[in-house]
Amino acid sequence: MLIVALEGPSYAGKSTAIRHLRRTALGTRAFVSDCYVKHISHRDDIPPARTASAAAQLGAFERFMEIETTRVSEAAASGRRLVILDRSVDTLLAHAYALDALFGYGVHHQLHHRLQALPFLRPDHTLYLDVPAESLHLRRKAAGHTAAESDYFLHEPAFLDHAHDYFVHTARQPVTRELTVLDAAADPDDVAQAVEALVSFWAR
Numbered sequence: 001m002l003i004v005a006l007e008g009p010s011y012a013g014k015s016t017a018i019r020h021l022r023r024t025a026l027g028t029r030a031f032v033s034d035c036y037v038k039h040i041s042h043r044d045d046i047p048p049a050r051t052a053s054a055a056a057q058l059g060a061f062e063r064f065m066e067i068e069t070t071r072v073s074e075a076a077a078s079g080r081r082l083v084i085l086d087r088s089v090d091t092l093l094a095h096a097y098a099l100d101a102l103f104g105y106g107v108h109h110q111l112h113h114r115l116q117a118l119p120f121l122r123p124d125h126t127l128y129l130d131v132p133a134e135s136l137h138l139r140r141k142a143a144g145h146t147a148a149e150s151d152y153f154l155h156e157p158a159f160l161d162h163a164h165d166y167f168v169h170t171a172r173q174p175v176t177r178e179l180t181v182l183d184a185a186a187d188p189d190d191v192a193q194a195v196e197a198l199v200s201f202w203a204r
Contacts, residue, residue, distance in 0.1 A: 001081055003121050004199050005088035005176060007167060008129030009160055011139040013188035017129070018086050020192035026199055031078040035086040039067045049095075050153040054105040057096060061111050064092055065118050072119045082203050089120045090167070090174045098162035115175070125202050126176035127195060128167045129184035133157055 006014045018034075021027045040046050047060030068089060075083045093115075096108040131139075140155065153159060167174060168181060180198065184191045 001075070001083060002203055003075075003083045003085065003123045003125075004202060005085040005090070005121075005123035005126045006129065006195065007087060007090060007094075007126055008184065009131065009136055009163065010154055011136050011143070012129035012131045013184050013191045014086055014129060016188040017192040017195040018084070020189070021084060021196060021199065024196055026082065026084075026196065026203065029080060030082040030084050031075050031080040032084045033071050033074065033086065036064050036067050036091070038086075039070065051099065054107050057099055057105055057107050058110065061092055061096065061107075061114070065089075065115075065120070068120050069118070072121055075121060083121065084199070085121060085123065088123050088126065088176065089115060090123075090126060090176055093175065094163045094166035097166040098159050101162040101165075102158060120175075123176040124178065125198075126174065126179050127198060128179060128181045129191065129195075130164075130168070130181050131184045133160055135185050136160070 006017055008014055014035075018032065021030070022032055037046050047056075047063050051057040051060055071085070093108060093111060096105070096111050099105050100108045136155070167179065182191070182194060182198070
């Protein structure tokens with residue numbers, strides 16, 4: 001089984017790339033799993049992005065790992081040799097890494113250790129869609145995102161910087177076996193084509 005994950009900040013183009021892949025020959029022979037939050041039926045049940053304590057962050061991790069267990073079972077049951085993930089466990093660890101840096105929770109190491117006792121899909125390849133903060137801001141604005149940035153924790157520059165560091169700059173390696181950073185500042189449709197080319201190469 002070949003597992004490929006797409007990572008990156010909100011509005012980086014992951015959803016566009018996933019939709020594109022679903023329409024290709026790759027999509028017809030792959031098991032494609034949506035982002036964690038799309039597996040939660042009721043919006044109010046989604047753990048908050050800005051948890052109020054280390055304990056709350058640990059609880060949020062456990063909730064998302066329940067979903068990860070389901071993804072493991074569904075991927076195995078599909079019988080598909082190619083698995084494409086919209087975000088992976090590295091999303092959860094990057095989030096914890098950022099909260100540790102911002103609020104001193106000190107949970108990233110605990111989560112990494114806890115992960116070893118839980119079933120999860122370890123990507124063989126992860127594509128991190130890298131987009132400058134200003135470009136992300138313009139994309140949110142074009143999409144009609146008009147609320148104050150402070151109301152959206154995952155869009156705050158400090159959070160984005162630390163989450164980006166987890167994938168690109170930190171000495172601690174992500175869970176994925178191989179990480180490719182893809183410049184995704186171009187038109188999302190062009191980025192989707194680039195993603196397809198890379199996944200096709202790995203899936204040969």
